[in-house]
Amino acid sequence: xxxxxxxxxxxxxxxxxxxxxxxxxxxxxxxxxxxxxxxxxxxxxxxxxxxxxxxxxxxxxxxxxxxxxxxxxxxxxxxxxxxxxxxxxxxxxxxxxxxxxxxxxxxxxxxxxxxxxxxxxxxxxxxxxxxxxxxxxxxxxxxxxxxxxxxxxxxxxxxxxxxxxxxxxxxxxxxxxxxxxxxxxxxxxxxxxxxxxxxxxxxxxxxxxxxxxxx
Numbered sequence: 443x444x445x446x447x448x449x450x451x452x453x454x455x456x457x458x459x460x461x462x463x464x465x466x467x468x469x470x471x472x473x474x475x476x477x478x479x480x481x482x483x484x485x486x487x488x489x490x491x492x493x494x495x496x497x498x499x500x501x502x503x504x505x506x507x508x509x510x511x512x513x514x515x516x517x518x519x520x521x522x523x524x525x526x527x528x529x530x531x532x533x534x535x536x537x538x539x540x541x542x543x544x545x546x547x548x549x550x551x552x553x554x555x556x557x558x559x560x561x562x563x564x565x566x567x568x569x570x571x572x573x574x575x576x577x578x579x580x581x582x583x584x585x586x587x588x589x590x591x592x593x594x595x596x597x598x599x600x601x602x603x604x605x606x607x608x609x610x611x612x613x614x615x616x617x618x619x620x621x622x623x624x625x626x627x628x629x630x631x632x633x634x635x636x637x638x639x640x641x642x643x644x645x646x647x648x649x650x651x652x653x654x655x656x657x
Contacts, residue, residue: 450627451606452591461596464570464584465492469499471582472538477566479538483508483528485553488542491597492570496540506530508556512549522548524556533561543593544569547577554578594630603632604640617641 482502484493486509497505509526537557544550550567557565572583575590587593594602606628607613607620614620617637624630 449629452589453594453628453630454591455594455599455630455632456596458596461491461570462495465495466499468492468568468570468582468584469496471584472496472500472566472568475566475582477538477564477581478536479566480504480535481506481530481532482538482540483553483557485510485539485541485549486526488595488598489540491595492542492568493540496538496568502538508553510549510552522552524552527556528560531560532557534563536564537562537566539565539567541567541569542595543571543573543587544576544578544580544583545573546575550576550578550580599632599636600639600643603630603636604643606630607640607644 479500479502481504482493482497484490484505484507486507490507493505493507497503506528507526508524508528510522511525512522539550539553539557541550541553544567550569554565554567566582567578567580568582569580570584571587571593572580572585573587573590592602603624606624610620610623610627614623617634620637620641621632621634624632
């Protein structure tokens with residue numbers, strides 16, 4: 443493989459251990475700012491696990507979620523839109539809004555508008571990774587990303603990498619071929635076990651699509 447060839451998409455696969463370290467650092471940053479949330483709002487789906495980890499680190503119980511559609515896997519679905527809003531009364535409460543990453547900033551901006559309309563006392567935003575290119579700078583983040591790259595978290599490995607494989611032309615027909623193409627095209631190395639899970643999912647998806655076409 444020619445190491446000088448640029449990848450199709452710059453990627454970084456984050457491990458569970460790294461996620462836990464980032465969440466711990468993020469909690470320390472929030473505590474140092476002397477901000478005490480009354481409630482945590484996770485942006486579904488990427489914010490679920492970071493929000494739960496922060497609840498544990500900050501000794502918080504009240505956790506709710508807001509679902510915003512912007513990406514399906516690694517593909518943008520268009521303009522960010524709220525799919526499932528909040529029914530919670532936030533008047534007079536300190537709210538911590540949590541997501542995994544600030545990328546374009548569109549999702550966070552929409553979420554903040556939705557929450558602010560419900561009259562919180564204070565609203566702060568926390569993410570694991572803040573990309574320098576984002577239009578919105580979160581109040582709290584664990585790591586700044588200067589050079590843009592696609593970040594795959596451990597809870598989205600099968601979804602993200604499966605999306606990469608589906609878009610390959612021609613699509614790999616074996617685990618060995620997929621492993622080689624992921625390394626060549628995205629600089630990604632993953633275990634055979636993960637690739638087996640991806641291929642099992644792809645097989646189900648292809649079978650479902652074929653059945654739908656034949657019906």
